[in-house]
Each structure stands twice: as C-alpha cells, then as structure tokens.
Amino acid sequence: MTGGPGAQDAPHTFSDEDSAQGQDPFADLGEEERRELLAWVGENLPYVRRTAFGQRPVYWILGMGLAVGLAAYVGGYLIKSSATTEPLGLVGDLLYTFGWALWTGVVVVVFLQIIPEAKRRQFKGALDAYEAALREEAGVRSDEASPD
Numbered sequence: 047m048t049g050g051p052g053a054q055d056a057p058h059t060f061s062d063e064d065s066a067q068g069q070d071p072f073a074d075l076g077e078e079e080r081r082e083l084l085a086w087v088g089e090n091l092p093y094v095r096r097t098a099f100g101q102r103p104v105y106w107i108l109g110m111g112l113a114v115g116l117a118a119y120v121g122g123y124l125i126k127s128s129a130t131t132e133p134l135g136l137v138g139d140l141l142y143t144f145g146w147a148l149w150t151g152v153v154v155v156v157f158l159q160i161i162p163e164a165k166r167r168q169f170k171g172a173l174d175a176y177e178a179a180l181r182e183e184a185g186v187r188s189d190e191a192s193p194d
Contacts, residue, residue: 072084101160101163104160105160108152108155108156108160111148111149111151111152112148112149112152112153114145114148115144115145115146115147115148115149115150115151115152116145116149117145118141118142118144118145118148119142119145119146119148119149120145121141121145122138122139122140122141122142122143122144122145123138123142124138125137125138125141125142126138126139126141126142
C-alpha cells in the first residue's frame with residue numbers, strides 16, 4: 047500500500063497477480079455476490095474453520111462412499127442372482143463388483159488413514175499437555191528463585 051492519505055484505512059484489493067496465484071477464490075464473482083459470500087463466511091467462521099482444517103469433509107465422503115458401495119453391492123447381488131438373461135446378469139455382476147470395491151476401499155482407508163491419524167492427534171495432544179506442564183513447572187521454579 048502507498049503512504050498517501052487514507053492508505054492505512056484502505057482495504058486490500060486483489061490484483062490479477064494475486065488471483066493468478068490462487069489468493070482470491072471469489073475473483074470470478076461480482077462485487078455484490080463476493081461481499082455477501084464474505085459476510086456469510088464471517089458469520090459462520092467457526093464452522094468454516096472446522097470444515098477447512100478438520101476432517102469433516104473426509105468423513106462425509108467416506109460415509110457416502112460406504113453407503114453407496116454397500117447399496118451397489120447388495121443391488122448387484124440381487125440382480126446377479128435373479129437375472130437369467132445375459133445383459134442383465136452382466137450389469138448385476140458389474141454393479142456387485144463396483145459396490146464391493148467401493149465399500150472395501152472405504153474400510154481400507156479407515157484402517158490405514160483415519161485411525162492412525164486419530165491416534166497421532168491423541169499422542170500430539172498428550173505431548174502438548176506434557177510440554178505445557180513442564181513449562182508451567184519451570185515457570186513456577188523460576189518464580190520461586192527470583193528475589194521479588
């Protein structure tokens with residue numbers, strides 16, 4: 047920003063260079079829509095932060111994948127077992143295989159990614175609490191040693 051009058055109070059505007067670097071995701075919106083969207087984000091800031099930095103989208107996607115996979119698996123099994131004609135049996139077999147692959151893939155992701163990540167966060171929290179207790183204890187000792 048320049049040092050001219052009113053420059054300190056002027057809001058930052060995004061240039062073409064900023065939007066080319068991915069700085070402004072709302073660059074393609076009109077000014078009114080952009081202001082409304084930013085106002086909504088401001089009103090729902092805790093929810094937006096939890097969604098942006100948390101695991102909520104991952105859990106939703108895995109839950110939907112599990113539900114769709116199980117539905118396709120069961121539907122494919124029912125079609126495959128009841129179909130006597132070849133094209134319908136092929137569709138049932140494809141649906142059955144797709145459903146099996148989808149829901150078992152979700153289970154693998156849960157065991158290889160989600161559970162270890164949750165354990166890592168637990169250990170990180172325990173380590174942070176331990177380090178905070180050590181800092182607090184060191185602070186108490188330094189206060190006892192000071193002549194004040």
